[in-house]
Amino acid sequence: MGKRSVVPFGPQHPVLPEPIHLDLVIEDEKIIEAIPSIGFVHRGLESLVDKKNYKEMMYIVERTCGICSFMHGMAYCEAVEDVMDVEVPDRGKYLRTIWSELSRMHSHLLWLGLLADGFGFESLFYQCWRLRESVLDVLELTTGGRCIFSVNKIGGVLKDLDDDMIKAILEAVSKVEVELEAIKKTFLFDYSVESRLKGVGVLTKQQAHDLGCAGPFARGSGLKLDMRLRGYDAYKDLDFEPIVSEDGDGYARCYVRTMEIFQSIDLIRQAISKLPKGDIAVDVKGNPNGEAFVRVEQPRGEAVYYVKGNGTLFLDRMRVRTPTFANLPGLVETLKGAQFADVPLLILAIDPCISCTER
């Protein structure tokens, strides 16, 4: 048995865009235990319900995260709409679905780029981020914003898509589809990539369930867990099956996210082909009085929104359980027994979003 020592990892580290700290107990090069610490940039966004009314809170929750901003806003709106018994028009629901899937595409492309950078494949990193620009461009064209685009409102959405915008979306996703086919071959079949990801950081299906994991991290371990199956927004009218891999290693997580980009492209095409005509929002009167839990599938997994209103403009409570918060215990488990050199990749493999976690 080698000598045990503790190596601090983070909060500042080249592989971490945001701060998280791990105390790694190692024996030679093997991780025996990992103790996580968060809280370096905690913002207390949830407590702003005391100062911002329930409509203004929409703009606060959108700033929880720059990557899944749209879906934070959408989930909050759906929780308030649930409390106020507001029915969003079908066209509004479809538009939310289209923007959600575009958000998932750019989030997964961002992650693929970070993963490539993590295992030292810089040209692959550039390709992924170049491709991501196509999605950001179409988001800017349709909403006016590239990451935080503020098109949700309680009762629907603020902007509609015209024919030119729909054409631009279809062209952009077709371009991504063609180019991603080429990139996919490198991620899934390149020897050097496989050697860094296969068999690394294995989490079994049972462990993923027992540790409460969510999203692509859980699906990479064989759990068929996808909140879109709840049928919120337009998902009830679309045909899809969650993408699952049984292997539970870094390669499986990479496979799930890569294939989910293709799935998002398919869902966008389906939603556009069925896009109903009509209003995009309804007027909302009164204040929320009651409570609701809403779960949506963000790029990183299940997000739980809780809203409790008291009949005034100001909510009693707004709470967000983000997917990264749920995936931290799973991350700690995957680190046990891993080699020290694999730690950056294993952290990246859960697609951690610390700004989400530090709401």
Place this chain on the structure above:
Amino acid sequence: MTEILNPENKLEEINHEKLLRKVLVMKNNGMRLAQMCSAFVDGKYELSYSFADDETYELQTLRVIVEPDTAIPSITEIYPYAFFYENEINELFGVNVKFINNDYHKKLYRIDVEAPFAKKEDK
């Protein structure tokens, strides 16, 4: 077409003395702890423990309402990964959670203010 699973969410209010027993039932039924949160309403803590059935997509929430000085037992013996949630409600709201496995002793979030989410007039 995709099979859609969207059952109604359920909420059950229970006495805090029954908490561990009820949580154990959830665990034995294969439910996943989806979230825990606290709210401070009318001078009392409202604690919500939400459990998800990943087969049916049902969400069941146990609601415990307690006075601010009441100690709540930790559920980390049943759901080990609840320690993040329990440390969070302890640190942000000041909820007294006893016997947390992996107690961060109010160092989960590096904040200077004690229990910042508890209502100011009640601190």
